Amino acid sequence: MGKDETLLCIEDLTIGFPTGKCVKRVVDHISLEVKKGEILGILGESGSGKTITALAVMGLLPAAARILRGRIQYRGRDLLTLEEGERRRLRGAEISMVYQDPMASFNPLLTVGAQVEEMLRLHAKHTQEEYRALTLKALKEVGLTEPLEVYHRYPHQLSGGMRQRAMLAMAIIAGPKLVLADEPTTALDVTTQGKILQLLRELNEKYGMSIVLISHDLRVIQNTCHRAIVMKDGRIVEAGMTQELFARPQTKYTRQLVAAAPRLFSDGGGLRVTCAKNTSYKEQREIFTIQNLNVFYPEKGSGLLGKKRRKQVIKNANISVLQGETLGIVGESGSGKSTLAKAIVGLNREIEGVIKFNDVAAKGKGELAARPQMVFQDPFGSLNPTKKIGWLLEEPLKLQTNLSKKERIARVREMIRQVGLTYEFLERYPSQLSGGQRQRAAIAAALIVNPKLVILDEPVSSLDVTIQAQILRLLKELQDKYSLTYLFISHDLNVVFQICNRVCVLYRGEIIEIKEAQELLYRPQHEYTKELLESAMVKMGNRLP
Amino acid sequence: MQMGMKGTVKKIISLLMSLFLTSILTFTAFQVIPGDSALIALGMDATEEQLEEYREEMGLNKSLPMRFARWLKGALKGDFGYSSQYQMQMKVSTLIGDRLTVTLWLAALSFCIIVLVSFPLGILNARNRSGTLDSLITLVTHFFMAVPPFFLGMIITLLFGIILKWFTPGNYVSPEEDFQRFLRFMIFPAIAVAVPKIAMLVKLLRSSLLREMGLDYVRTAKGKGMTDTSILYRHILKNALIPVITFLAMILADILAGTILVEQVFNLPGLGRLLVSSIANRDYAVVQAIVLYIASVVIVINFLVDLLYQWIDPRLRKD
Incomplete structure (x- = not known):
């Protein structure tokens, strides 16, 4: 098996969600390759189709999604035409995935140990004691210093970092050749983020495991991956060796991403x-x-x-x-x-x-x-989904001021302009807004009563x-x-x-x-x-x- | 784990306290109702002396706390005095005891039917989501949800009793007399009680299973290479049971309290009918005892459900 062997090859993949008569394409003519032993980064903002691509490789697409065209080949076998039983044997043993939200991705009612061990039980024959010993070893491998304690804990009893490590242990325990890591560090603190990425690099070096690292965070990709792909709206915008790609971005979008990435240090090493x-x-x-x-x-x-x-x-x-x-x-x-x-x-x-x-x-x-006034982290949860934006903005005025209806509306209209939205947003529900628009609305709701x-x-x-x-x-x-x-x-x-x-x-x-x-x-x-x-x-x- | 024990002990203590409070409330409520219990017991023809003698004998002249203590002491031994609707010839405990056997058997039978039928149906329903079978089961459950149990009882009597002659309508046989015939008779009212509840439970189980199936941990399990069937039994079912247990507990409390309409239709000597006739006859000793029983059943079931939840869901355990 040469170093240059291609593990995964995606050709012209197009995935869509049928809505009514038309099909909304979320992945649009994607082609990419993952070589043995490499870390490939997929960079893209939310909705760019990076997670869907990974789920398609795993065969775990949501029920509504349709693969419209293209091929996904793993070591020369076409995954899309593979029989379900064959494909199941590949999952976990050959290709495994680290999911975005480890809290939701673990079963809350089973211990972490049981869930990690289950992966091994599905793909390898051992005795009861061996299963356990191997599970403990895998937990230790991912840097959980007290594997026995973690083994007996339930997911909610672990910290975010520990859960992510346990998720990683589960992904690698059956010895897969390819690991798809979907935003593995997004929910973590900076200190923990660094350690998890370090761990991924170590696993890659030690076992020659290929990793596809999916992230919205340019710095994560830059620091971890050999090669990177930039995705936007389901298409590949740019691809190349990581250093080269971000040092001299060719397309406008990548340049935008590089510029938008907050930075402490410039390239010259100075501050x-x-x-x-x-x-x-x-x-x-x-x-x-x-x-x-x-x-x-x-x-x-x-x-x-x-x-x-x-x-x-x-x-x-x-x-x-x-x-x-x-x-x-x-x-x-x-x-x-x-x-x-x-x-x-x-x-x-x-x-x-x-x-x-x-x-x-x-x-x-x-x-x-x-x-x-306060603006919350999650504009999805903090805006009442059953009310229109206009109503939500007016409510604090009703509660805290004696303005007349007309004055209140004038104030709401002024405020919505101030946060860079138009009047028509007043008639929409929070669910009809994008994340950024929602946060703008939340800021408007906070500022409308003139707080200092x-x-x-x-x-x-x-x-x-x-x-x-x-x-x-x-x-x-x-x-x-x-x-x-x-x-x-x-x-x-x-x-x-x-x-x-x-x-x-x-x-x-x-x-x-x-x-x-x-x-x-x-x-x-x-x-x-x-x-x-x-x-x-x-x-x-x-x-x- | 030791903390778990401590929590359970605390729960038991609070269970006993709620039971005690319930007994106080049950007792006081009946003291507040106007009416002379001596007069009710002896009838309108009783002379003043007879009434006074009765009051003395039953301790009715003593203070309220004294009378409560006396009543509670009796209640703990299962002694609730005598029933006035049987001219003080019948002990309340014997009266309720007989009826309770019928109600408990009915509850046990129908509960078994409910669980045994609705779980497979619910699972089948969820697994065949949006298939023909799913639509069919959904249609049937919708229909049976709307049918009241007593009407179903009448249909069952007509079909199995009169047309098919599998049992003789109205001919209840007590378990002491002939246990087999008792069971054969009881199965039909049990079905009448069970069917509407099954319909509701299937619907609940289906939606609970479907909700769980869409969650991320199921995708994780699938990503491990598990088959759909083992994912269902190993991961989904336990999670899906959490909302179902509450509903099952409500059903159990409901049928343990007596099912008056079904008892009436099948001519069963159950608790529900006794309660109604006792209320009509102002037989307060019996009513009091039944109310205490029902309240205790609800409290104890809630306690058990609480323990069950902690056993199932580690997130609810305190440590």
Whole structure:
């Protein structure tokens, strides 16, 4: 078997979803090859057809999808004409897949060990003890340091990173020659992301396993893959060796992607920070302060007799925010970012300490317009799907102001223009909007009551990079126009450094560092901050100077 | 696992407390109802002395908590006093005991039929999604969902009793008399009780299975190279059961409380009919006992379902 052997060969593949009379093509005349031992990256934004392509290779397309033409060959056998039984034997043993959302992709009722072991049982004959030993070995292989404990745990009892590792163990345990990894790091913290990608590279080197890495994140592809393909709207836009491809992109779209990718470092190895340079806020007064804030989560006591307990999530936080500035709050998931945000907007009442807006303690209702508004991470879940956008924008006005119907409508119309949408969007339901449009609507809903302080909880993390850039630009414009103050919560350092003046690092509920963005980037004090910065850089293929 | 034990003990304690609260409520409710229980027991012709003597004897002159303690003590031993509709000649416990046997058998039989018929049908239905069989089963279930059990009872009596002569309508045989004939008779009311519930359960199971089939973990299982059948039994079924269990518990509580209409149609001496006649005759001792029984059944079933859930779904276990 030569090094150049072609494992997978897709020729002219076209997949569509029939809707009524016409067929919506999601994969359009795709041809690609995966060689033995190589890592091929497929880069594309959501809806570009990359996941569907992978599912087609696995034979796991949704029931509604139709393969309209083309061939998928695996080591010379045409998968599409293969008998179902034959094909089943290939799944897992020859070609396996790491799925996008490991939480949903594991059966919640079975232990992780049982599910990983099941893969082995389907493709290899061993004794009971051997199955178990091999499963434990695979769990260890993917960097789970206590395989026996993980074996007996249920999916919900593992952290996101551990679940992703277990998913990887399941994918490799039967010794496949080709692994399709669909956004394997998207839901993870930067520190964990780097480690998982490292693991993929190691597995590739150690076993010569071919990997198709699917991602929307240019940096992930750039750092991991030998060769890459850029997809857009179901077509291949550009393909080539990774270094070459992104250093000298030939098409407009790839150039756009490269430009939109947030970056900390330029190619020359020097630092190029796009931190917000707006320094005028420094002369401004404090709009908002937190003093010695402790936030708790009530834990429900069990049974009738259970005592009420509460768990401390935020420990002794002190923050003051000046008018017009953007303060970033970074930290990995579970560090208490969202809890802090909820406490500030008043969604969590289990707090001790002082939260002040314009020097007025936030007890009781206070000055309504001064109350902060919030933009949530998931615009899908946070907009009521049964109401039209116009209604959703008007509602806060009904609740918080005494404006007449006519005035309210005028205000809604003004706001929808401000966030870059047209009047016709007022008549649409959230489900009829794209992710970026929905987030624009959510921003409009937050700004419509003229708040001074807006809390943005991961406002761009569910969006594609090109859309991310647009939304960040919009936020900046709105900030200048209305002299808004932002609290910007994110796990993505690259986004944070693009928009924030100051950054506060949250680690296990404590603020370990809070300083000017540039200062933090150049001279991080705390070990954790250094680790956080480093993993963001490693992910981009750079090393610390 | 130790925490699990602790949780179970806590649950048992709260179960006992709810049962105790239920007994208080049941007792007090009947004290609030106007009417003199001595007069009801002895009838309108009783003299003042007889009434007073009765009150003294039954402890009716004592304070409310004293009377409750006395009642509860009796209830725990299964002694609820005497039934007034049988002129105080019949013990409430014997009366209910006889009727309970009938109701329990009916409940057990119909519950078995429900589970044994609806599970295979539901699975068959879901596996043949949008096939002819699926549409046929859906059509039939829709029809039977709309048929009330007593009407079905009448049809069954007509078809199996009068036309086919598989049983003699109205001729109930008690289990002590002839157990085989008792069972042969009971199977028909059990079917009448079961059919509408089967129709609902098949529909619920089908939609629950179909929902689970669309989830990501099923795709994962398929990606492992499993066959559809083993995916169904190893992965999907247990997940799909979660909503079904709640419904099964509701059904069980419902039929354990007595099925008055079906009992009436088949002339069964069940709990439902006893309850109705006791209410009509103001036989409060019996009504009180039946109400306590029904409430306890519901509480205990909920408790068991709770335990069952924790056993099935690890996410509900606290640790």
